[in-house]
Amino acid sequence: YLFSPAATAELLGLPGPLIRLYGIGVGFLLVFGFATRIAALAGLLGYFVGLALSPVTLLLALEYLPGFLAILLLGGGRPSADHVFQRLSAAEGTVYQRFDPVRETLAPIGEQLAARRHLVPVIVRAGLGASFVYLGVVQKLFMPGQALAVVAKYDLTAVVPVSPELWVVGAGLTEMALGTALALGLFTRAGCGVAIAMFTTTLFGLPDDPVMAHVSLFGLVSVLVITGG
Numbered sequence: 001y002l003f004s005p006a007a008t009a010e011l012l013g014l015p016g017p018l019i020r021l022y023g024i025g026v027g028f029l030l031v032f033g034f035a036t037r038i039a040a041l042a043g044l045l046g047y048f049v050g051l052a053l054s055p056v057t058l059l060l061a062l063e064y065l066p067g068f069l070a071i072l073l074l075g076g077g078r079p080s081a082d083h084v085f086q087r088l089s090a091a092e093g094t095v096y097q098r099f100d101p102v103r104e105t106l107a108p109i110g111e112q113l114a115a116r117r118h119l120v121p122v123i124v125r126a127g128l129g130a131s132f133v134y135l136g137v138v139q140k141l142f143m144p145g146q147a148l149a150v151v152a153k154y155d156l157t158a159v160v161p162v163s164p165e166l167w168v169v170g171a172g173l174t175e176m177a178l179g180t181a182l183a184l185g186l187f188t189r190a191g192c193g194v195a196i197a198m199f200t201t202t203l204f205g206l207p208d209d210p211v212m213a214h215v216s217l218f219g220l221v222s223v224l225v226i227t228g229g
Contacts, residue, residue, distance in 0.1 A: 001019070002014070002019050002022075002023070002046065002050045002058070003046075003047060003050060003058060003061040003064055004057055004058060004060045004061040006057045006060055007050055007054055007057045007058055007060075007061070011054055011057065012050060012053045012054055013053065014053070022042075022046055025042075026039050026042050026043050026046070029042075030043075030071065032080070032081050033076030033077065033079070033080020033081050033082050033083070034076070034080070034081035034082060035082070036071060036075050036076035036080060036082050037071070037072050037075055037076075037106075037109075037110060037113065039071075040068045040069075040071035040072045041068075041072065043064065043068045043071075044065070044068045044069070044072075047061075047064050047065060047068065056138075059134055059138070060134075060135070060139065061216075062127065062130060062131040062134055063127060063128060063131045063216050063217050063220055064216060065127055066123045066124050066126065066127025066128065066220065067124070067127070067216055067219070067220055069123050069127070070120045070123055070124050070220075070223070072113055073113050073114065073116055073117045073119060073120055073123075074114070074117055074120060075110055075113070075114060120223070120227070121223070121224065121227040121228065121229060122185075122229075124220050124223050124224055124227075125182050125183070125185060125188060125224055125229055126182075126183055127220075128179070128182050128195075128217070128220055128221065128224070129179045129180065129181075129182035129183025129184075130179065130183065131179065131217075132175045132176070132178050132179025132182065132195075133175070133176050133179035133180060133183070134179075135175050135179075136171075136172040136173065136174070136175030136176035136178075136179060137172065137176060139172075140168055140169075140171055140172030140175065141168075141169070141172045144165075144168045144172075147167075147168040147171065147172075148164050148165070148168055150206075151164040151167045151168065152164060154205075154206055174198075178191055178194060178195060178198075182224075185229035188224055188228055188229035189224065189225055189228060192221045192222075192224045192225045193225070195217070195221045196218070196221055196222075196225075199217060199218055199221075
């Protein structure tokens with residue numbers, strides 16, 4: 001799938017092998033920090049392609065948008081392959097320095113992006129807030145069928161004895177409140193603590209729930225735990 005489990009190759013009309021190679025390629029580049037900003041740009045372009053083909057589906061994975069934007073500003077950091085090549089390029093007399101294709105062309109662009117890295121917490125916070133509000137309003141309140149099926153499948157009314165409809169409304173309102181607080185920068189770290197508790201409960205409480213598809217949410221929430229609002 002492309003970013004979201006609901007964005008399958010059949011739904012998007014794209015070849016499955018192409019989607020897999022794209023995801024693996026971008027993923028490995030980001031993990032190793034090699035051509036990090038280019039990989040983030042490729043991720044953004046892929047997300048917008050998916051968004052054009054299936055807007056409702058790709059909006060379920062809205063958190064990738066602030067994630068890729070943050071990586072564009074931050075670069076690969078340390079340790080990363082980019083940092084290793086940067087040191088080789090800066091070392092006098094090395095063979096690599098003589099044919100480095102990045103230093104003269106792309107390095108100045110990277111420096112301009114890095115100068116705006118102070119915007120990263122705001123981008124991540126606003127993007128996460130929008131993602132939570134969308135999931136709460138659209139996925140839970142406007143299209144409650146899937147959420148009601150989850151309540152029935154896992155017998156969640158036995159955990160908290162309320163009607164299935166109230167379960168769905170409560171989950172939707174919780175996500176909306178959390179997203180609004182994050183978007184406003186209100187009790188950011190506390191809100192992220194609540195979010196991590198929600199993710200962890202879902203991950204271990206629902207064994208076949210596709211919460212791993214939102215593993216990016218764990219990463220972005222962790223960013224805000226460190227940076228604050």
